[in-house]
Amino acid sequence: MLERAISLAMSGRGRVEPNPMVGCVLVGPGGGIIGEGFHERVGGPHAEPTALDDCARRGNSARGATAYVTLEPCCHTNKRTPPCVPALIAAGVARVVIGCLDPNPDVDGKGVAQLKAAGIAVDMGSPTEQASACQLIAPFIARVRYSRPYVTLKWAESADGFISGVGGARRQISGPESMAIVHALRARCEAILIGASTLRSDNPLLTARTPNPTPHPTPHTPLRAVVSRGGDVPTDSQLFHTPRGGPTVLYSPARPPGLPEHVEHVPTDSLADVLTDLARRGTTNLLVESGGALALALARESLADRAWRFISPTPIGSGTRAAAIDWPAHASAAVGVDRLRECLNPNSPLTFETSASVDFRQLLAR
Numbered sequence: 001m002l003e004r005a006i007s008l009a010m011s012g013r014g015r016v017e018p019n020p021m022v023g024c025v026l027v028g029p030g031g032g033i034i035g036e037g038f039h040e041r042v043g044g045p046h047a048e049p050t051a052l053d054d055c056a057r058r059g060n061s062a063r064g065a066t067a068y069v070t071l072e073p074c075c076h077t078n079k080r081t082p083p084c085v086p087a088l089i090a091a092g093v094a095r096v097v098i099g100c101l102d103p104n105p106d107v108d109g110k111g112v113a114q115l116k117a118a119g120i121a122v123d124m125g126s127p128t129e130q131a132s133a134c135q136l137i138a139p140f141i142a143r144v145r146y147s148r149p150y151v152t153l154k155w156a157e158s159a160d161g162f163i164s165g166v167g168g169a170r171r172q173i174s175g176p177e178s179m180a181i182v183h184a185l186r187a188r189c190e191a192i193l194i195g196a197s198t199l200r201s202d203n204p205l206l207t208a209r210t211p212n213p214t215p216h217p218t219p220h221t222p223l224r225a226v227v228s229r230g231g232d233v234p235t236d237s238q239l240f241h242t243p244r245g246g247p248t249v250l251y252s253p254a255r256p257p258g259l260p261e262h263v264e265h266v267p268t269d270s271l272a273d274v275l276t277d278l279a280r281r282g283t284t285n286l287l288v289e290s291g292g293a294l295a296l297a298l299a300r301e302s303l304a305d306r307a308w309r310f311i312s313p314t315p316i317g318s319g320t321r322a323a324a325i326d327w328p329a330h331a332s333a334a335v336g337v338d339r340l341r342e343c344l345n346p347n348s349p350l351t352f353e354t355s356a357s358v359d360f361r362q363l364l365a366r
């Protein structure tokens with residue numbers, strides 16, 4: 001049942017952030033499902049009251065039921081929605097099975113304690129279910145426990161491992177199907193980061209351009225961010241002159257003269273500080289679309305969690321090599337003529353399980 005609750009929770013991807021995705025399944029004393037729900041959008045009702053409402057709508061009573069919840073029910077009131085523990089107690093639920101304890105210090109075991117104090121039996125899911133439930137909310141855990149976003153490195157590489165041509169010349173490496181996936185992924189991340197070298201050579205726009213109507217929700221206009229240590233930042237880059245493409249932030253030691261006023265400048269080149277600042281701005285999912293230098297630096301500083309490698313079947317022969325990041329591929333799928341490999345950083349504190357991520361499963365679903 002927790003697996004079912006996790007699948008339900010995944011329906012909130014792209015709409016609940018910076019909250020976690022959460023699902024809840026209510027099973028009656030007789031063994032059948034009597035109600036279910038998930039957290040649908042930030043500011044909206046949580047999974048537990050949604051499942052209790054569903055239960056009532058079906059004409060069922062939750063008295064004596066077991067609630068399977070992917071995340072420990074909340075018990076604090078310093079947020080927009082009422083706490084879920086009192087709702088479960090009031091409904092007469094007899095047992096709660098939890099996938100992941102809430103890393104939020106306002107909860108973190110207190111929800112379990114309140115449920116137990118009310119005479120409700122509380123169990124954790126199996127180790128496999130717990131790993132899946134924690135992976136589901138890795139971006140939320142990143143924010144509340146490590147004050148940084150969940151970081152996905154993304155790049156396109158040729159069959160022989162190059163990300164650009166000789167002298168850094170821009171090359172179109174991925175096919176149109178891969179580009180469509182990239183735009184959909186951008187649309188479900190709150191921010192995109194590149195290194196200044198990519199700004200100088202590619203002059204990218206970094207907007208989420210998805211078809212309308214899109215098969216995937218596009219709730220975010222991601223923030224676009226650039227980091228530079230040397231400060232050689234071309235202020236005429238199109239990124240800085242397309243305010244409607246999303247807010248833009250430059251991280252560099254000094255504000256370059258001529259940077260448009262609407263572009264925010266943050267005086268740092270520390271990657272840890274950049275991620276902390278992005279988390280403070282509400283970023284739970286960060287997409288890094290840099291070249292190899294920034295990707296490798298983030299990986300070396302233990303500030304990157306997964307990589308999406310779009311691998312073309314065509315060799316380039318020479319050019320700039322992809323970052324030497326050899327995390328194991330846990331998921332792989334054909335995308336047009338390309339192949340997408342999802343690789344999880346085995347040393348990340350945010351790697352809990354090794355199956356395909358929610359993004360991979362949803363964006364690759366056809």
Ligand SMILES: NC(=O)c1ccc[n+]([C@@H]2O[C@H](COP(=O)([O-])OP(=O)(O)OC[C@H]3O[C@@H](n4cnc5c(N)ncnc54)[C@H](OP(=O)(O)O)[C@@H]3O)[C@@H](O)[C@H]2O)c1
Nearest residue numbers: 155156168195196197198228229230290291292293294297
């Ligand atoms: N195929 C793809 O998917 C893809 C994607 C993006 C880029 N590219 C290609 O990659 C090439 C650029 O590669 P790149 O590796 O030079 O670009 P990059 O990783 O995007 O940018 C590197 C720059 O980031 C800044 N930076 C800030 N902190 C850093 C740190 N701790 N470590 C390293 N860099 C830091 C520096 O800017 P300053 O020099 O200003 O200090 C550095 O030069 C271009 O040819 C571009 O076309 C390919």
